Amino acid sequence: EAGVTQFPSHSVIEKGQTVTLRCDPISGHDNLYWYRRVMGKEIKFLLHFVKESKQDESGMPNNRFLAERTGGTYSTLKVQPAELEDSGVYFCASSLLRGFTGELFFGEGSRLTVL
Amino acid sequence: GENVEQHPSTLSVQEGDSAVIKCTYSDSASNYFPWYKQELGKRPQLIIDIRSNVGEKKDQRIAVTLNKTAKHFSLHITETQPEDSAVYFCAASSGGSQGNLIFGKGTKLSVKP
Numbered sequence: 001e002a003g004v005t006q007f008p009s010h011s012v013i014e015k016g017q018t019v020t021l022r023c024d025p026i027s028g029h030d031n032l033y034w035y036r037r038v039m040g041k042e043i044k045f046l047l048h049f050v051k052e053s054k055q056d057e058s059g060m061p062n063n064r065f066l067a068e069r070t071g072g073t074y075s076t077l078k079v080q081p082a083e084l085e086d087s088g089v090y091f092c093a094s095s096l097l098r099g100f101t102g103e104l105f106f107g108e109g110s111r112l113t114v115l
Numbered sequence: 116g117e118n119v120e121q122h123p124s125t126l127s128v129q130e131g132d133s134a135v136i137k138c139t140y141s142d143s144a145s146n147y148f149p150w151y152k153q154e155l156g157k158r159p160q161l162i163i164d165i166r167s168n169v170g171e172k173k174d175q176r177i178a179v180t181l182n183k184t185a186k187h188f189s190l191h192i193t194e195t196q197p198e199d200s201a202v203y204f205c206a207a208s209s210g211g212s213q214g215n216l217i218f219g220k221g222t223k224l225s226v227k228p
Binding site for chain 1: 119147149151156157158159160161164204206208212213214215216217218219220221
């Protein structure tokens with residue numbers, strides 16, 4: 001069974017440009033999360049979808065970040081316009097909704113470098 | 116809100132020795148404490164977790180202890196092997212939505228053969 005997949009694995013853009021990250025969760029996982037790790041710091045929660053609805057977006061840093069999960073399948077995270085401090089690794093994770101055990105299944109991350 | 120502190124940030128041990136990583140949390144309402152391992156270039160993976168109704172949990176060479184009174188929990192790895200080399204993250208459930216975890220900053224463990 002395929003795990004959580006993320007695309008692109010690495011993106012280098014200039015300040016002011018736009019980047020869209022994509023996450024495909026494990027099939028059947030209604031919970032989908034976005035996390036971010038800035039170099040050397042903690043993995044920080046951004047938001048949580050249950051199916052297509054935003055359950056918790058308390059970690060979204062500002063309105064330059066827009067997450068969507070149309071149809072409750074894959075999700076996108078758009079950063080527009082990107083700033084230098086947005087650089088980091090963006091992780092997507094998914095989990096079951098019914099029968100949630102606490103375990104999150106992470107993707108390998110999308111590394112974003114803003115120059 | 117919840118805050119998780121993790122120490123040390125780096126840890127180097129000889130193969131066969133034990134390794135201990137410690138975390139403290141601030142929110143007494145937190146009730147779920149997972150540990151994730153991230154090998155270089157790979158995804159974070161859950162290795163063990165503990166809930167607040169138990170004080171210790173063991174899985175082969177890995178154990179986690181929880182002290183609710185002191186609000187700290189620790190990861191113990193015995194008989195370390197080179198393949199244990201990775202970054203380890205502790206986390207606490209903030210009590211918010213399912214899966215809203217507050218992570219520590221990570222500990223880079225190096226096991227020297």
